[in-house]
Amino acid sequence: MRLWPFDCTITMMAKDFTLNRIRDAIRYAHGRVRWKIAAIIAVTGASTILIVCLAVATLNVLVRRESANVAEKQIQVLIQASRSVAPAILDHAGACAVSPMNSSGLKPLLAYTDEAFPQAQASLIVESPRGVQSLLPGTNRSFGKHPDWLPNTDFAGLVVDRGELEIRNVLTRQSGTCKATATFSLPLGSELAKRLSSAAGTAVTPVSPRPFRVHSPNQRLLRTIEGNFLPGIARPVAVVLTARNWETGALEDWIAYRVQPSYIRTFEDVARLGSQRANWVWLLAALALVVLLMEASGVWMCIRLGSSIAVAVDDLSSAARQIASGNLAWRTAVRSKDQLGELSSNFNDMAMALERLQKEEAAALKTESELQAARSVQEYLYPRVVPVLRGATVAGRSLAARTVGGDLYDFLDLGVQRIGILCADVSGKGIPAALMMANLQAVARAHLCDGVDKPDVRAGRFVERLNQELAGRFGDNRYATLFWAAYNADTSVLTYVNAGNPSPILIGPAGELERLESDAFPIGMFASARYTAKDLPILPGSRLVIFSDGLTDAQNAAEQDFGDERLIDCCRAIAPGIGAEGVAGRLMQMVAEWSAGTEQFDDTTVVVVDVSR
Numbered sequence: 001m002r003l004w005p006f007d008c009t010i011t012m013m014a015k016d017f018t019l020n021r022i023r024d025a026i027r028y029a030h031g032r033v034r035w036k037i038a039a040i041i042a043v044t045g046a047s048t049i050l051i052v053c054l055a056v057a058t059l060n061v062l063v064r065r066e067s068a069n070v071a072e073k074q075i076q077v078l079i080q081a082s083r084s085v086a087p088a089i090l091d092h093a094g095a096c097a098v099s100p101m102n103s104s105g106l107k108p109l110l111a112y113t114d115e116a117f118p119q120a121q122a123s124l125i126v127e128s129p130r131g132v133q134s135l136l137p138g139t140n141r142s143f144g145k146h147p148d149w150l151p152n153t154d155f156a157g158l159v160v161d162r163g164e165l166e167i168r169n170v171l172t173r174q175s176g177t178c179k180a181t182a183t184f185s186l187p188l189g190s191e192l193a194k195r196l197s198s199a200a201g202t203a204v205t206p207v208s209p210r211p212f213r214v215h216s217p218n219q220r221l222l223r224t225i226e227g228n229f230l231p232g233i234a235r236p237v238a239v240v241l242t243a244r245n246w247e248t249g250a251l252e253d254w255i256a257y258r259v260q261p262s263y264i265r266t267f268e269d270v271a272r273l274g275s276q277r278a279n280w281v282w283l284l285a286a287l288a289l290v291v292l293l294m295e296a297s298g299v300w301m302c303i304r305l306g307s308s309i310a311v312a313v314d315d316l317s318s319a320a321r322q323i324a325s326g327n328l329a330w331r332t333a334v335r336s337k338d339q340l341g342e343l344s345s346n347f348n349d350m351a352m353a354l355e356r357l358q359k360e361e362a363a364a365l366k367t368e369s370e371l372q373a374a375r376s377v378q379e380y381l382y383p384r385v386v387p388v389l390r391g392a393t394v395a396g397r398s399l400a401a402r403t404v405g406g407d408l409y410d411f412l413d414l415g416v417q418r419i420g421i422l423c424a425d426v427s428g429k430g431i432p433a434a435l436m437m438a439n440l441q442a443v444a445r446a447h448l449c450d451g452v453d454k455p456d457v458r459a460g461r462f463v464e465r466l467n468q469e470l471a472g473r474f475g476d477n478r479y480a481t482l483f484w485a486a487y488n489a490d491t492s493v494l495t496y497v498n499a500g501n502p503s504p505i506l507i508g509p510a511g512e513l514e515r516l517e518s519d520a521f522p523i524g525m526f527a528s529a530r531y532t533a534k535d536l537p538i539l540p541g542s543r544l545v546i547f548s549d550g551l552t553d554a555q556n557a558a559e560q561d562f563g564d565e566r567l568i569d570c571c572r573a574i575a576p577g578i579g580a581e582g583v584a585g586r587l588m589q590m591v592a593e594w595s596a597g598t599e600q601f602d603d604t605t606v607v608v609v610d611v612s613r
Contacts, residue, residue, distance in 0.1 A: 020218055041302050050297055056060055057286045067261040068237045075158070078117075078186065079167050083156040086171035089124055108242070118191040120184065120288040127179040146181070147172070149249030161246040163219040164258045165209045168246075188241075190254045196257065205236065206218050210283065212240045212253040222609050236260050259386070288313060289346055312340040316347055328355035371403040371431070376436055383411045386581070387419045389489040391540070396607040397588045399550075405603035406433025406480075407548050412448055417489035420448070423501065423607050425481040425548040427522075433603075434499035436474050440482075443469045459486055459533035462522065463497045472525035479524035483516075483546055487538075492611065494536045494544070499523050502549050507571055509541030543583065544609040545571055550602035551587070554595045562594050580608040 090384060113120055118558050126133045136612065151211040153169040161168075169188040172179065182253035187190070196204040234256035243254050313334045330352055334344045378400075387394060406426035414420050424440055428431045447465050463484055483504060485496035498504075500522035503515040520531045538544065545566070554562040574583055587606050 001286075006369060014205070015192060024426045036602065038306070041299065041306060044302065047298060049484070054189065064237045064261045068239050068260045069258050069560065070202065070255055070551070071196050071204050071239045072241065074196050075239075076166075079157060082117070082167050082169045082184055082186060085117075085120075086154065086156075086169045086182040089122060089182040090171060090173055090180055097246055107439060117186045118195075119189055122185070122187040124184075125181045129182075130175055147247060147249065156550065158241055159246045160209070160243040160254055163209060165241065165243055165254055183537075193257060195365070202237070203236075205258045205260070207255060207258055209254050209256050212238070212255050215307075297494060306579055308336060308338075308340055310346060311335065315344065319347060321349070322355065323351055328358055357588040366572075368403070374404050374434065375400070375429070378438070380410065387411050387413065387452075389419065391492070392487070392489055392611045393422070393580040394487075394607070394609050395584040396605070397584045398605040399588065399600070400429075401600045401603050402430050404431060404434040406437050406551065407450065407603035407605035407606050408437045409546075409607045410441055410444070414448075415485055419487055419489075421485040421487060421607060421609065423546045423548070423605060424480045425501065425550075425603065426480040427478055429603065432474070432478075436470075436478060436480065437583075439473070440466065440480060445489065454534070459484060459495050459497050460531040463520075463531040463533075464529070467499075467523040467529055467531070468527050470524035472524075473523070479522040481522045483549075485546075487609065491538070492538050494538055494609075495533050496536065497531050498534050499531060501548060502552065503544040504544055505568060505571055506536070506538070507543045508543075509539055511572060513568065519544035538609075538611050540611055541576065541613040542611050543571065545583070546601060546607040546609075547587075548605040550600075551591055551606055553602055554591050554600070555598055556594050557597050562591055566594075580610040580611075582609060583608045 001047065030592040073268070110122060113122060123134065150170065154169075156169040159168045162499055167188070170181065170182040172181045188209070193204045193206045216420075237260075238255045239257040239259055240253050240605075241256055242249070242251055245252055261519075314337070315335075319330055319332040324397040331348045331351060332344050334341050334348070376511050382398060394411060398405065398407050398409055400407070406429055408422065408424040408426070410422040412420035412422065422441075422444055424437065427439065428435045428436075442448040443466060447462065463482065466482070466484075470478075477501075481500040481502075483496065483498050483501040485494050487494050496516060497520065498516055499520045503517045506516060508514070516534075516536070521529050522530075545567075552562050552564055553569055556562075568586075572585075572589060573588055578586070584606050587608075588604070591604060
C-alpha cells in the first residue's frame with residue numbers, strides 16, 4: 001500500500017510519541033526509589049555470590065596444590081634417603097683397598113637397595129696407577145664422565161640427564177693416588193609412582209618428563225580456570241619438580257607425575273590438626289552455616305527495609321503534592337514506629353502547623369484589613385480643615401508608630417478669632433490607645449458644646465472635667481498627657497494648661513526661648529486633681545511648637561535620642577516667614593531622617609502656631 005506524505009508524517013509522529021513514552025517510562029523507573037533499592041540488593045547479592053565463588057575457588061586451588069605438594073614432599077624424602085647409599089657403597093667396598101674379586105661383599109648392600117629403591121642402579125669406579133676399574137660389573141649403565149660443575153666431594157639431588165629425571169647420589173674419595181667414585185641413581189618411573197601413591201594416599205600417575213612452562217602455547221584461559229578453580233573437576237594436577245641439568249648444572253622445572261586431587265583426604269588432614277578428629281570440620285561447617293544465615297537475614301532485612309523506605313517515600317511524595325496544591329488538611333499514613341514512622345509523623349505535624357499558620361495568616365490579614373479601616377477612620381478624627389485666624393497660622397502633623405496610634409491633636413472653634421488647641425498623648429500604643437484617644441476627643445468636644453468655654457469658665461475647669469471623665473474609665477493604669485490652650489487672635493493671648501505634656505517651645509521674634517513647663521498631673525490618674533490655667537501674650541514674629549514625647553525620644557541607628565536641644569536648634573534654623581504648615585512638615589522630616597533605618601517605637605505629633613509680624 002502506498003503512503004501519502006500526510007500518512008508518513010502521521011506514522012513518524014506516532015513513532016516519536018511511542019519512543020518518548022518509552023523514554024519517560026525508563027526515566028520514571030530509574031527515578032523510583034524502589035528500583036534503586038532493588039538494584040542495591042541485586043548488586044549486594046551478586047557481590048556476595050562472587051565472594052563465595054572466589055572463596056570456593058581459592059579453597060579448590062589450595063586442595064589441588066596441596067595434593068601435588070604431598071607428592072613433591074615424598075620425592076624430597078626419597079632424595080634425603082638416597083644420600084646414604086653412595087657412602088655405604090664406598091664403606092663396604094673398602095675403596096681403593098679392594099680388588100674386583102672382593103666386590104662380592106657389596107651384594108647384600110645392593111640387594112637391600114634393590115628392595116628399598118626399585119629400578120635403582122649403582123656403580124663404583126676406582127682410578128689408580130693401575131688404571132680405571134669398575135668394581136660393580138653387574139650394572140647395566142655407564143654414567144660416563146662427571147661434568148665440570150659437579151662438586152669434588154659429593155652430590156645428592158634430582159637431575160635431568162638426556163631428558164630423563166633421576167634421583168642421583170655421587171660420592172668421591174681420594175686416597176693417595178687412588179680415587180674412588182660411587183654413583184647411585186633412581187629414575188622417576190612407574191615403580192616410584194606406585195610408592196608415592198601409597199605414601200601420599202593419592203593416585204600418582206607417571207608422565208613423559210617435559211619442561212614446565214607457565215605460558216605454554218597450547219594453554220588457554222578457560223582450560224586454566226577449569227583445571228584449577230572449578231571445584232569437583234577430575235583433571236589431575238601436575239607435580240612440578242626442580243631438577244639440575246646434568247650437563248650444564250642449571251636448575252630447571254620439569255613435570256614427571258600427575259596427581260589426582262583428593263578432597264576427602266585433604267579435609268581429613270585438616271581435621272586431624274585439632275585435638276579430636278572432627279573439631280576443625282564441624283567448626284568450619286558451623287561458621288559457614290552462620291555466614292549463610294547472616295547473609296540470608298541481611299538480604300531479608302534489606303528487602304523489608306527497602307520496601308518500607310519505598311512506601312514511605314511514595315506516601316510522603318503524594319502528601320507533598322497535596323500540600324503543594326493547597327490541600328493542607330492532607331495527612332500521610334504512619335505505618336511504623338521507627339524513624340520512617342517518625343518522619344511521617346513529623347510531616348503530619350508540619351502539615352498541621354502549615355494549616356494553623358494559614359488560618360492565623362488569614363486571621364492576621366483580616367485584622368490588618370480591619371486596622372487599615374480603623375486607620376482610615378482615625379485619620380478623619382484629625383482636623384480636616386485648618387482654622388483661619390487673623391495674623392496667625394496653625395498646623396499639626398501626627399505619625400502613629402503602629403497602624404493606629406494614641407496621639408491626638410485637634411483645633412476647636414471657640415468663637416470669632418478664638419480657637420482651642422488640644423494636643424494629647426495617651427499611654428500605650430495600638431488599638432487600646434486609639435480607642436482612648438477617640439473617647440478623649442469626643443468628651444472634649446462634648447463639653448465645649450455644653451458651654452464650658454464661656455468667659456466665666458476657665459481653661460483649668462475644662463481640663464478638670466476631662467480628667468474626671470477619663471479617670472478610671474479605661475482602668476487604673478490608663479492616663480494621657482495633655483496640653484490645652486485657647487488662643488485669642490484679637491488679643492494675641494494664649495491661655496494654656498500643661499498636664500504632664502512635654503514643655504512646648506516658644507521662640508520670640510528675636511530668637512529668645514521660653515518653655516511652657518508642666519505643673520500638673522496627666523489626666524486620668526487622679527479624679528480629684530486640680531488644674532490652673534496660665535495666660536501668655538504672644539508677640540508678633542513668635543513661633544510656638546507643641547509636641548509629644550515621640551518627637552524628642554526618636555532614636556537613630558546609634559541609639560541616640562533626637563532630644564530637646566536638637567529640636568530647639570531645628571526650630572531656630574527654620575527661617576522666619578515660613579508658615580505653620582511648613583514648620584510642622586520640616587520638623588517631621590528632620591525627625592524621619594534622624595531615625596532612618598530604625599523602627600519607630602512611639603507615636604509622634606507636632607502642632608505649630610506661627611504669629612506673623
